[in-house]
Amino acid sequence: MDSVAESTSPRAFAVTFLLFAVMLFAGNIYAEISNALLFYRTIFTIWMTIVLLIPASFLYLAGRENHWFRWLWTFAFVAFLVHFYFAVGENHHFSIASVYAKQGWFTASYNFFITVAWIVFTVMLWRNPRQYVLFKHAFVLLLLAGMLVASIGLKDGIVSGLGGLLIVAIIAGIMMRFRKDRSA
Amino acid sequence: MMGLGALLCGFTLLLFLLEKSWESPVSLGPQQAFNAGSIGTEFAPLPVITALPKLFPEQFMPLGPDKGDWIEQYGFLRRDDSPLPLGLTVSSYRPQSASPSPVPFVGIGCGTCHTGEIVTADGTRTRISGMGNPALDILAWFEAFRAAVLARDDNGDFRLNISSIEQANGDKLGLAQRAIVYVWMRVLRDVLQNGLRRHDYPYPADTRLNALFHPAGPGRTNPFNTLVTTVLDLPNRSLTQNREIHAFTKIPAVYQEDRRKWAQFDGSIRDLNGRSALAAMTIGATAENLAHEEISRNVMLATDYTRHLNPPGFSQATGASIDNERAQAGKAVYRTYCFSCHGMPDANGQWQPGERMGELVKAEALGVDAERVSIRHAARLSQTLYKRFGPDFQKRYNKVHPLAFAEQDIRPKSALDQGYINAPIEGVYSRAPYLHNASILTLAELINLIPRRQSFPRGNNFYDTQNVGLSVNTDSAAGLPFMFDASRLGNANHGHDYPWAYDDSRRDEAALRNLLEYLKTL
Numbered sequence: 085m086d087s088v089a090e091s092t093s094p095r096a097f098a099v100t101f102l103l104f105a106v107m108l109f110a111g112n113i114y115a116e117i118s119n120a121l122l123f124y125r126t127i128f129t130i131w132m133t134i135v136l137l138i139p140a141s142f143l144y145l146a147g148r149e150n151h152w153f154r155w156l157w158t159f160a161f162v163a164f165l166v167h168f169y170f171a172v173g174e175n176h177h178f179s180i181a182s183v184y185a186k187q188g189w190f191t192a193s194y195n196f197f198i199t200v201a202w203i204v205f206t207v208m209l210w211r212n213p214r215q216y217v218l219f220k221h222a223f224v225l226l227l228l229a230g231m232l233v234a235s236i237g238l239k240d241g242i243v244s245g246l247g248g249l250l251i252v253a254i255i256a257g258i259m260m261r262f263r264k265d266r267s268a
Numbered sequence: 269m270m271g272l273g274a275l276l277c278g279f280t281l282l283l284f285l286l287e288k289s290w291e292s293p294v295s296l297g298p299q300q301a302f303n304a305g306s307i308g309t310e311f312a313p314l315p316v317i318t319a320l321p322k323l324f325p326e327q328f329m330p331l332g333p334d335k336g337d338w339i340e341q342y343g344f345l346r347r348d349d350s351p352l353p354l355g356l357t358v359s360s361y362r363p364q365s366a367s368p369s370p371v372p373f374v375g376i377g378c379g380t381c382h383t384g385e386i387v388t389a390d391g392t393r394t395r396i397s398g399m400g401n402p403a404l405d406i407l408a409w410f411e412a413f414r415a416a417v418l419a420r421d422d423n424g425d426f427r428l429n430i431s432s433i434e435q436a437n438g439d440k441l442g443l444a445q446r447a448i449v450y451v452w453m454r455v456l457r458d459v460l461q462n463g464l465r466r467h468d469y470p471y472p473a474d475t476r477l478n479a480l481f482h483p484a485g486p487g488r489t490n491p492f493n494t495l496v497t498t499v500l501d502l503p504n505r506s507l508t509q510n511r512e513i514h515a516f517t518k519i520p521a522v523y524q525e526d527r528r529k530w531a532q533f534d535g536s537i538r539d540l541n542g543r544s545a546l547a548a549m550t551i552g553a554t555a556e557n558l559a560h561e562e563i564s565r566n567v568m569l570a571t572d573y574t575r576h577l578n579p580p581g582f583s584q585a586t587g588a589s590i591d592n593e594r595a596q597a598g599k600a601v602y603r604t605y606c607f608s609c610h611g612m613p614d615a616n617g618q619w620q621p622g623e624r625m626g627e628l629v630k631a632e633a634l635g636v637d638a639e640r641v642s643i644r645h646a647a648r649l650s651q652t653l654y655k656r657f658g659p660d661f662q663k664r665y666n667k668v669h670p671l672a673f674a675e676q677d678i679r680p681k682s683a684l685d686q687g688y689i690n691a692p693i694e695g696v697y698s699r700a701p702y703l704h705n706a707s708i709l710t711l712a713e714l715i716n717l718i719p720r721r722q723s724f725p726r727g728n729n730f731y732d733t734q735n736v737g738l739s740v741n742t743d744s745a746a747g748l749p750f751m752f753d754a755s756r757l758g759n760a761n762h763g764h765d766y767p768w769a770y771d772d773s774r775r776d777e778a779a780l781r782n783l784l785e786y787l788k789t790l
Contacts, residue, residue, distance in 0.1 A: 094270075101269075102272060105274070108280050109280050116367065119365045119556040119557065120556045123556075123665055
């Protein structure tokens, strides 16, 4: 496992940041020319989150917690925060009651919990990369389960395709982890 | 790489912040929402609308510059406090999406079509909120607009461009405004040029108010044409004949809408908010922008305004008196021959429904022009509109549309079930011209007291207090340029021969005179 100092690799940051920026820009431009600006901003930012989570999950599950891993998780989180802003801030005017009324108790609670847990997770990635492993595993499990249910279980089209890629990344990551463990 | 990433993020953030500053939500009361509230019909930037008559006088003043300005020639109603006519809305929303815009956009509000004026021979004008505007030739005006957007100069360049707009207005546009106007022009031109296969090129400007070229004319629209072609993307054809439909429809009065179980001439929608939403869709609104918080609120407020809206009395509006004795005698005639379908007010002024009020009647039974209720795709359209606001919207956006209506609140379910609805007729004196297709100028002709004219000139017609309706005189510089011809498709003025047909041997002229007098009191 790399050190935190290594994880700030400028190349990893630049590539991940550029990927994030291109998706943010392209998604926003598409939303601008659509008939539903806020809707597509909300949709595209969750797609961005999943796109970034695909390699991030692979690296996490494969046990390759290197500099790419941290930046991908971090930018996935930033994308999720942007999504959260559009979904809760713009759509619901930051009214928690409105979110619960719209999404229902279970989904709203899950979404709020994941948001808070992701903040903690991101801080841990940078401050305590080798600690709180159980929490991190539990968070990733919960997050990926939620993403898969939301993308494949409840939707179709592009987001469902992204969910499929996420599954592939998860399986590949787990297989990589087993191979690594066996060879070790 | 990082520079490019920062640039893209910075641009996105800047656009987002700028858009925040462009948003200017307005909170209106019911009457304001009716007259000036955005209902999602934005179609052109304000600087374009103010520039067009200067850049294209041949289109917007087709009768010549000495015949009044575009407001007068196309029959809009003038406002004292704005260069735009009454009802045209100004908002910071882009067309179809309601996304924020740095340049104001102009839309068609409820008041544009549903506010009219009674102009008597002495020049007195009484403006009535809720009355259909009998002078407004909005389809011809939109054709002028389409022609202007597509017009090219001798070099093949479009005449409407940023530079010509700025020159006409004597005002420079800001960078963001220029960008939006430019994109708007590109997108609209693409749409219009793609639509040429269906709509063809606009006719020359000097035909603009000529009935031979633009047969809808003043006070009428062709609403199904827009809905069928834009919502279904199908040709608007006749149910029974293999040809284009001519469902010309009078711009209706919208008084006391709460009394109508089913709205529109064909009684096709029961939900009043849904009715308003569909009316907005015929002039460019989308299910998406109608879901916008401010726009949906305006639609609901404007609808509420019409729920209990009353026209002024006949004497107040026209300055003419009513012979109460004859009106009282006419009441008995009305009760016998008209009450059953249209209802009538009781002693307290409460409208009492007749037993057949709200019933859908086949065009053949009434003997009237059938075009309006012969839409081949009527059932497909009603089902598609229900889905667009209902399940499709909910599935796509994961929320309920604020103007959604129930499936049982829209019809017909079969195209064979179309007919005309028996409706109350409050303020009937202000509903001229009569029948759904505005083919009869006066009530005296409608009840067959006098013969129905087969052709008559239309435009800014004076009010005819004697025959109750429109006369063929005017003091407008624009005159009466549109010659209505009842023999043309969709214009038939026969039928609805109540109490008696003109050649019926039972026809009682004295009774009809009394009936006409009573009708003034409604």
